[in-house]
Amino acid sequence: MTATTTTTGIPARPARSRRGAPIARLTWMLARPGADSLSTLLLPGVAFAVTTALLLTVAGGGAMFWRWPDEEWAATYQLLSGLALALLVIPLASLSGAAARLSARRRDDRLATLRLLGATGRAVVAITVLESALIASAGAVIGVVLYLAATPLVGLIPFGGAPIGAAAILLSPLWVAAIVVAIVLLAAVSAVVGLRKVVISPLGVRLKQSAPRVSWLRMLVGAVVVIVAFVTLQSFGVLPSYTAIAVAIAAAFAIGVGVLNLVGPWVIWLIARVQLSRAGTAQKLIAARTMLEAPKVAWRQVSGLAMTSFVAVVGGTGVSFLIKEGGPADQVVLFSDVRTGIIITLVASFLMVACSVGVNQASAVLDRRDLYVGLDRVGMPRGVLEAARARGIMVPLAWVSLGSAALGALLVFPLAGYALITAPASLLVIALAFAVGIALVSLALVATRPVVTRVLEHPERAQ
Amino acid sequence: MNFHDPAALLSASRLTVSYPGTRALDGVDLTVRAGESVAIMGPSGSGKTTLLHALAGIITPTSGEVIVTTEAGLVTVSALSESDRSRLRREDFGFVFQQGLLIPELTVIENASLPLLLAGQSRATAEAHAVAWLARLGLAGLERRRIGELSGGQAQRVAIARAQVTGARLIFADEPTGALDSATSRETMTALLEAATDGGRALVVVTHDEQVAARCSRIVRLRDGRLDGAERAGSEEAA
Ligand SMILES: Nc1ncnc2c1ncn2[C@@H]1O[C@H](COP(=O)(O)OP(=O)(O)OP(=O)(O)O)[C@@H](O)[C@H]1O
Ligand SMILES: [Mg+2]
Numbered sequence: 001m002t003a004t005t006t007t008t009g010i011p012a013r014p015a016r017s018r019r020g021a022p023i024a025r026l027t028w029m030l031a032r033p034g035a036d037s038l039s040t041l042l043l044p045g046v047a048f049a050v051t052t053a054l055l056l057t058v059a060g061g062g063a064m065f066w067r068w069p070d071e072e073w074a075a076t077y078q079l080l081s082g083l084a085l086a087l088l089v090i091p092l093a094s095l096s097g098a099a100a101r102l103s104a105r106r107r108d109d110r111l112a113t114l115r116l117l118g119a120t121g122r123a124v125v126a127i128t129v130l131e132s133a134l135i136a137s138a139g140a141v142i143g144v145v146l147y148l149a150a151t152p153l154v155g156l157i158p159f160g161g162a163p164i165g166a167a168a169i170l171l172s173p174l175w176v177a178a179i180v181v182a183i184v185l186l187a188a189v190s191a192v193v194g195l196r197k198v199v200i201s202p203l204g205v206r207l208k209q210s211a212p213r214v215s216w217l218r219m220l221v222g223a224v225v226v227i228v229a230f231v232t233l234q235s236f237g238v239l240p241s242y243t244a245i246a247v248a249i250a251a252a253f254a255i256g257v258g259v260l261n262l263v264g265p266w267v268i269w270l271i272a273r274v275q276l277s278r279a280g281t282a283q284k285l286i287a288a289r290t291m292l293e294a295p296k297v298a299w300r301q302v303s304g305l306a307m308t309s310f311v312a313v314v315g316g317t318g319v320s321f322l323i324k325e326g327g328p329a330d331q332v333v334l335f336s337d338v339r340t341g342i343i344i345t346l347v348a349s350f351l352m353v354a355c356s357v358g359v360n361q362a363s364a365v366l367d368r369r370d371l372y373v374g375l376d377r378v379g380m381p382r383g384v385l386e387a388a389r390a391r392g393i394m395v396p397l398a399w400v401s402l403g404s405a406a407l408g409a410l411l412v413f414p415l416a417g418y419a420l421i422t423a424p425a426s427l428l429v430i431a432l433a434f435a436v437g438i439a440l441v442s443l444a445l446v447a448t449r450p451v452v453t454r455v456l457e458h459p460e461r462a463q
Numbered sequence: 464m465n466f467h468d469p470a471a472l473l474s475a476s477r478l479t480v481s482y483p484g485t486r487a488l489d490g491v492d493l494t495v496r497a498g499e500s501v502a503i504m505g506p507s508g509s510g511k512t513t514l515l516h517a518l519a520g521i522i523t524p525t526s527g528e529v530i531v532t533t534e535a536g537l538v539t540v541s542a543l544s545e546s547d548r549s550r551l552r553r554e555d556f557g558f559v560f561q562q563g564l565l566i567p568e569l570t571v572i573e574n575a576s577l578p579l580l581l582a583g584q585s586r587a588t589a590e591a592h593a594v595a596w597l598a599r600l601g602l603a604g605l606e607r608r609r610i611g612e613l614s615g616g617q618a619q620r621v622a623i624a625r626a627q628v629t630g631a632r633l634i635f636a637d638e639p640t641g642a643l644d645s646a647t648s649r650e651t652m653t654a655l656l657e658a659a660t661d662g663g664r665a666l667v668v669v670t671h672d673e674q675v676a677a678r679c680s681r682i683v684r685l686r687d688g689r690l691d692g693a694e695r696a697g698s699e700e701a702a
Binding site: 279280281289290292370371374376377379380381382384 | 516519521546549550551552553554556557558560562564566567568569573577578580581585586625626
């Protein structure tokens, strides 16, 4: 592409000598928050703030273990904190991606217009990337403040037998700066990816011709792996030693993660099929069709939870059992620390999924602005719209988190049964973490209602 | 107060809709009787859509009122709460817009039966009614298709089925053929007129197309938010 013609071949305006200036001015014109766009500005901002705060806290915690005083167990702590970080990567990545997509999408329509008016693809990308990066920077700075503000609270969490203290998870300013820069970069990259559609085709949204299918082969492969794993694990017998338990847990983790990713989209598709055939109300029908439309998307949104739920049950059961068994004092401390870590990881995952859901739903509502306005006009009750949206999220969420938990329990079945009898309190805490997590996600959904309200209150923007 | 003709399905008196800086509608009177089809015409920006929305209770007029005959008796639309107006639109009116605004994930039959599901009917009953309407509109055999797999004219006919399936007595259409070529437009209009005006029902259609308007039993013309001269009284041209 050159400076004199657009991609459509229509001659552009006379060459611009000061390229940066008009782009900056356009961005400002487009980015000025109108009354209706406040929540679409706030939502990605909040999402970036939460992402940054969580990432800093988790990284701080991880770094703490690298300075761990206890010589003997340092390696174990480092390994486990590495595992927790690995678990948090998936929900974190999908959250920041969602935030970036939303901040890009809120300008889609006007950008498409600009594009039709002859703005070059490059200018459109520049405007959007700049805006996304600005929102991400603002969010990230707020996130740093949140992180600092939360350290006294996080410091109360006991590790190694005593509260870790606020200073323990403080990162060096250099690390903080690096993480902020990484998040802003991620936002910029996601914005470019999210925008490709507008740049390629200004007329934008098209309807897919047919619903995607997900192969049942996934299920077959998944089932074989689970059976093999189950048989192998059972052959460990009554779990003779701690080493065997560690091996069993590591194996169950690796297998579980692989199987869940393979099977997840197919399971969501299957659940949606069953719900579709049983749907007796409009909201159930619409929710089932929404899930069927994009089982992989529905899966991706909650897949971070699948891993975490699975590990929470496998690991939680293991340590509950071990704590109950007793043993040397330092080992008991280690096991309680592992349990603490599991609960933190679980809640953090839910928190990130909740933020992703909020942000994704806000994008989805804006995407379907015309449809929502139209349905409102023909008298579709607002409650039905909301219920369909909620079901489309909560059904996969419940199945994925509780299903993965059940799969985890199955894999360590004898142990789980034993722990349930001997250490019910430990398992109760983990169950509570699930309940809190699911409540967090429904809260996130409620938080997107004002977006629908605003869309319906300003129907003229829809056409 | 407004005099409501007993034969009228809808009567509007002195409807005015003001927006900051513009008066989109300025004292419009209109009566719609059973079996009638009323075309609303006028230049762009003359207030056609505003009038349709005010008649159908989608927006509340700044002043004036709309009275509708429903099964439950006479209803003054502006006196209803937001949710009652929503119910009125859902149960007593049908709508066809320029873009069908059908739910893309749902199949043809699911879209067409949605209003009945919303009214609390069972899925089997709702779908049975929808099948009958779809067949009547020439869509037999396409029930299981997704909306994206239809032509523009077919999609509009699904929208017509959705508008009719509850047995609504008043159908409102805003440029229903605006996005179609002239042959498809003719077919769609035939379907709409047949479906919407038999058995004591009525159609109010906004259109730019003189040929479409000519097939309606009456034309009203708007200019700058007012009814144009002769049609002002409303009933002279009733066919
Ligand atoms: N929500 C609104 N806020 C402010 N002004 C509005 C709004 N809706 C309509 N108007 C104004 O009211 C007038 C009538 O608009 P309306 O949409 O009814 O015209 P129309 O006859 O349907 O035009 P078209 O043929 O282009 O669809 C226009 O001047 C329009 O700008
Ligand atoms: Mg109009």
